Amino acid sequence: KNQVEQSPQSLIILEGKNCTLQCNYTVSPFSNLRWYKQDTGRGPVSLTIMTFSENTKSNGRYTATLDADTKQSSLHITASQLSDSASYICVVTPATNKLIFGTGTLLAVQP
Amino acid sequence: DTEVTQTPKHLVMGMTNKKSLKCEQHMGHRAMYWYKQKAKKPPELMFVYSYEKLSINESVPSRFSPECPNSSLLNLHLHALQPEDSALYLCASSVPGQSSYEQYFGPGTRLTVT
Numbered sequence: 001k002n003q004v005e006q007s008p009q010s011l012i013i014l015e016g017k018n019c020t021l022q023c024n025y026t027v028s029p030f031s032n033l034r035w036y037k038q039d040t041g042r043g044p045v046s047l048t049i050m051t052f053s054e055n056t057k058s059n060g061r062y063t064a065t066l067d068a069d070t071k072q073s074s075l076h077i078t079a080s081q082l083s084d085s086a087s088y089i090c091v092v093t094p095a096t097n098k099l100i101f102g103t104g105t106l107l108a109v110q111p
Numbered sequence: 112d113t114e115v116t117q118t119p120k121h122l123v124m125g126m127t128n129k130k131s132l133k134c135e136q137h138m139g140h141r142a143m144y145w146y147k148q149k150a151k152k153p154p155e156l157m158f159v160y161s162y163e164k165l166s167i168n169e170s171v172p173s174r175f176s177p178e179c180p181n182s183s184l185l186n187l188h189l190h191a192l193q194p195e196d197s198a199l200y201l202c203a204s205s206v207p208g209q210s211s212y213e214q215y216f217g218p219g220t221r222l223t224v225t
Binding site: 036041042043044045046049089098099101102103104106 | 115117151152153154156167199201203213214215216217218219221
């Protein structure tokens with residue numbers, strides 16, 4: 001069964017600190033892996049997208065890594081800001097093209 | 112323009128009402144999607160339109176009726192909904208056919224069924 005699991009479920013950090021979110025998946029074969037940021041009550045916004053052959057992708061303070069051998073991805077946020085408070089969703093696209101969403105990590109950045 | 116717009120932002124309707132959700136994009140995308148998202152849960156795919164034709168229906172109850180009148184517009188007609196249908200309804204669009212293409216999401220419509 002294709003699954004995408006994320007950890008932790010929720011995380012609280014202080015403004016300015018770094019954090020790393022984890023994503024483990026069992027989808028195989030897969031086309032790409034994406035990280036989305038979703039503010040409460042809003043639509044998801046894409047942060048990064050990586051194919052199976054890519055190891056890392058950066059977007060400003062966001063850096064995603066992918067290990068296709070262990071089927072793990074991480075999203076590292078550097079120098080967190082209050083506006084980073086949101087849900088972060090890992091999404092894997094299998095060969096069928098239908099997106100498989102992870103359950104998300106709820107991040108709260110406190111001053 | 113990389114924006115997907117959705118109207119209304121909020122909708123409250125009774126179980127006997129008929130209402131419609133609207134989605135619009137002007138990126139030239141020929142694939143459009145409806146998702147349903149409950150609180151603290153990931154989005155669940157409902158329908159996919161490709162080149163204005165319904166290509167995927169994820170066994171959605173008939174009280175939800177999608178419509179794609181042209182390549183820029185996507186509607187979701189609602190009738191005789193149940194309270195458990197209350198959720199955030201998201202529209203998305205992309206270039207069809209290639210999984211590597213980005214899906215752009217709209218801000219969603221918050222639906223409450225009373």
